[in-house]
Amino acid sequence: MISRRPLRLAPSLLSADFAALGEAMRAAEAAGADAFHLDVMDGHFVPNITFGPAWVAAVRRQTKLPLDVHLMIEEPARYFEAFARAGGNTLVFHLEARADPAALVRAGQDLDVEVGAALRPDTPVDRVWPWLDQLNQIMVMGVHPGFSGQKFIPEALLKVRAVRARLDAVGSSADLSIDGGVTPETALETAEAGATFFVCGNSVFGHGTIADNLALLRSAVQRGAGHAVR
Ligand code: DX5
Numbered sequence: 001m002i003s004r005r006p007l008r009l010a011p012s013l014l015s016a017d018f019a020a021l022g023e024a025m026r027a028a029e030a031a032g033a034d035a036f037h038l039d040v041m042d043g044h045f046v047p048n049i050t051f052g053p054a055w056v057a058a059v060r061r062q063t064k065l066p067l068d069v070h071l072m073i074e075e076p077a078r079y080f081e082a083f084a085r086a087g088g089n090t091l092v093f094h095l096e097a098r099a100d101p102a103a104l105v106r107a108g109q110d111l112d113v114e115v116g117a118a119l120r121p122d123t124p125v126d127r128v129w130p131w132l133d134q135l136n137q138i139m140v141m142g143v144h145p146g147f148s149g150q151k152f153i154p155e156a157l158l159k160v161r162a163v164r165a166r167l168d169a170v171g172s173s174a175d176l177s178i179d180g181g182v183t184p185e186t187a188l189e190t191a192e193a194g195a196t197f198f199v200c201g202n203s204v205f206g207h208g209t210i211a212d213n214l215a216l217l218r219s220a221v222q223r224g225a226g227h228a229v230r
Pocket residue numbers: 012013014015037039070143144145146147148149150179180181182199200201202203
């Protein structure tokens with residue numbers, strides 16, 4: 001049996017209060033967050049603009065947890081080195097961007113960072129098969145990228161199942177992540193389908209308390225993974 005990575009919850013800072021970020025991060029970390037997810041948007045690849053390497057470096061100074069940097073930008077190769085130097089641990093590019101996946105995998109090795117590939121909801125999963133065994137993370141989007149707080153697109157569940165089957169078939173222990181629309185319900189379903197890395201924005205920072213929200217999500221993914229067929 002292929003060893004899967006442990007289940008991890010990564011709060012997405014896009015949903016946090018940027019003016020009180022340190023505080024939000026400390027609360028999430030104290031409540032057992034396993035990593036932080038940082039959404040970089042360039043206003044071209046997606047219709048929104050967020051932040052760049054300097055912001056990632058500021059976040060890096062606040063935590064030792066892994067930083068999962070989601071590059072929703074048209075030219076990821078141009079900025080790979082800057083985001084690695086800023087302290088990103090995993091750099092996730094989009095398969096729909098202007099990018100040569102093989103070159104980005106090599107760049108990741110040179111920069112000593114993990115490399116992931118993300119798929120928009122309208123991109124067929126087989127687009128990622130050629131690079132599957134070289135990637136450290138496959139990210140299935142549960143929403144159209146650009147904004148937090150959207151509703152999960154149910155077809156993403158089928159994609160998670162398909163990627164899980166293929167990762168197991170090639171013997172890869174890469175993370176299978178789900179990003180967008182993750183709630184305790186969809187976290188349970190996607191864990192059941194084989195996801196290991198759960199990006200949670202609104203479901204952590206959008207309402208209630210961070211600790212309660214993370215506890216709910218944690219128990220959901222554990223229950224889901226417990227049902228998963230191995
Ligand atoms: C959407 C981003 C997500 C977003 C998730 O484009 O990639 O990471 O922050 O937010 P929720 O969990 O609220 O859908």
